[in-house]
Amino acid sequence: MRVIFNFSSSLLIKVVVLCLILPGAVWAAAVPGQKAPEFSVMDAAGNSHSLSDYAGQWLVIEWFNKDCPYVRKHYGSGNMQSLQKKYTEQKVNWLTVISSAQGKQGYLDPAQAIDVAESHNLGASVPFLLDTSGVMGRAYGAKTTPHMFIINPQGEVVYAGAIDDNDSANPAVIKTSHNYVSAALDASLKGLAVPKATSRAYGCSVKY
């Protein structure tokens, strides 16, 4: 047993509880442990969606670009759709966002987006959100496709980052990869702490 102790640390631990009640600062990106940024974006069917529409509910937000090899990895293999199906069945809302600007890779107009949703067998709660201006993507700090965010019913971000721990573009690795999103959702739906709340999102850059 070490006899040395830092004089301040024991007290620190005691008062830390007090301080946890105090709210943290609000940031321009979606940061785990903090309130999710507001957004208001139209989907391909012409309906508007904002964060407040999902108050009191679980929400997953996913960034999408149909021409990105990493998106193809997870859609071509059916991995993303099976996640969407599994969790929307558990009353989790799932929004898939396209932030590609007009003229950039991945941009879709509403009619094309409806087609792509169909051809991709998209299992999100609504057809793609079309964030052509990039306002929502930038508010969330979405860097790559796919970039995943999980928001709890209190409107706080519980996970931000990659879909899994393998940044290979090869769909064959999905089987042996550890899926961060399902791990985070499974834990938090049971009221448990998220094992890993943040990771480096891999993939293609979002084409703002």
Place this chain on the structure above:
Amino acid sequence: MKIKTILINVSCLLLLAAGQSVAQEMASGDHVQVRWLVPDTFHEGKEERVGFYFEVDPGWHVYWRNAGDSGAAPRFNLVPKGAALGPIEWPFPMRLRVEHLTNLGYSGNVAYLFQLLPDKNTREITISADLEWLVCKVDCVPGFATMSFTRPVEAQAAWPDADLSVRNYFANRLPRKGSESPWQPVSISPRGSDYLVLQLTAMNDGEIPAVFPINGELFSAAEPEIQHQDGSLLYSFKRLPGAGVGNISDFVVADSSRSWKINAPFLSEMAGKESTTSVWLLFLVAFIGGALLNLMPCVFPVLSIKLFGLINGGTSPAHRLRESFLYSAGILLTFLALGLVLLLLRWGGLAVGWGFQLQSPVVVLVLIILFWLMALSFSGFFEFGHRLMGIAGSNSRGSFITGVLAVFVAAPCTGPFMGAALGAAIVIPPLQALLIFLGLGLGLAAPFILICASPALLNRMPAPGPWMEKLRQFLAFPLYATVIWLLWVLGHLAGDSGWLIGLSLLLITTLAIWLGKSFATKGVIGGLICVVAASLISLPVIRVEDSERSSGMVNNWHSYDKTLLAEALENGQSVFIDYTAAWCITCQVNKTLVLDTPEVQALFRENNVLLIRADWTRYDPEITQALQALGRSSVPVYAWYPAGEKKPELLPPLLQESLIAALFSSQLTVNSEDD
């Protein structure tokens, strides 16, 4: 030799003709061609560095091990036959701005290398590789390939000239050992919750190296903001939102052609953690630290004098409350002013710490005269209280000035709790840092306000009477003692001339008072002229002596020397560092009662501890930085490196012999468990 070359050439031609094998020696994908960089023959039993050469179309890029904001590092799955392989080695990258993101990689051709050691008695080596890569401009294209080669093992290695020079060029760009780096890491510490600051020692020629974080889960790849700070370089890396501080803090430091892999110790102390948890917590700690300061020998006399002065005056509750608020205002404004000065100095690139005001001989000189005046006044030599400054009286300016004074005299007595809070004040954003200073001030003021505001508490204080006059006269003596101590500090700062100038000014001050008392108005004017003249002459003369640290040893203690410390740690020797200053009373108490006693010295000797005394009496950037790396900005700090440990434990600011003894008894237990 020639025959062999011809044979090889012929066999190559045959291979080319075969087509199939050639396809295995090269691979191509969109915008990139990959081929082996290997010798024609390997040298028996000798390690060889080989690799893959990626030839990339102009404008396109491939990635480093940490790809940055997007993208992915290439993957190599290698299966050797007849050789053992080392891990993939990555030449240092460059930052590639791709629209709103930053990637780490190579714009143009690059070789990914690895070491190959032929097995004993093997005649042939075959390596097959599964490759995956990503090549990007703005859009990205992944590539996959299988490649292999077979080469004979001979008495000598033979390289195609062109390939050897490509190999050598990139091998030169591989990170070397951190210990050889011209830029050495000091620490990595959080700045607010958004940034992590890496501190490197700067080289003299002022070259600023590029620094690449290996951990992409914690550091953003974006170009860090770089500041020069007095002998060091500060790299502020943006932190990935919400990423917890892990322990992986490896970086690659690169000049234009070479690179080194360094590992910076995370600021182990609480300064880091606190600033990420909550500034309110720090505020609370600062408040408690400030409150405890009231009990310190530096502050207690000043405070008690003021308090008794108030009781003496038979004052009304409302008046007392007003006084206490003025006193608090004095404290708070002084703390804020000092905090602002500290932050401004830092912002200007100067490494300073708490207590910096006592590193200035002018401030010390002013304090000497102030305490001298107070002491004379308490002794009854003249009425100083009501008329001039009202230190012991009850007029408003007096209360305010007592507050100002309390802060100044408190600095030497940095108490428990203050260390952590002040340490954190360095690394967190300015406004939050000021909040910490405010916390300290409020803590210092709180007991006084409480006593003044509460009649119940006040009633418990002894009733006013003639005894107060005696007490006041008695309290003059601690003040005289303070003057002696401050003169000693001045002596440390400015050498012998410090003593001479200090004492001469005291003489002139006393003469001035006598003149003022004896010759009414004319005398006052004469006195003032004396003091002003003396000050004008002495202030420019007095300056900090040559700030070179004396090197060598004083009673078993080595003076602070980074190399000495690094050597001892490298050799696994235990080290005890005493960060101290002449103006720090707590330090002197610990030194006399614990550290320099024969018993403790014997303990240190028996356990072969390297003793280092880092004297911070004068401004010293190296010691300031060392303190900063420990998350502290004030003394005393006692850093203990147990044998074989490279990270210190910080001991409490109030030492006891038993505590030092415990360092070794616990070490013994650990050792016996190891056996």
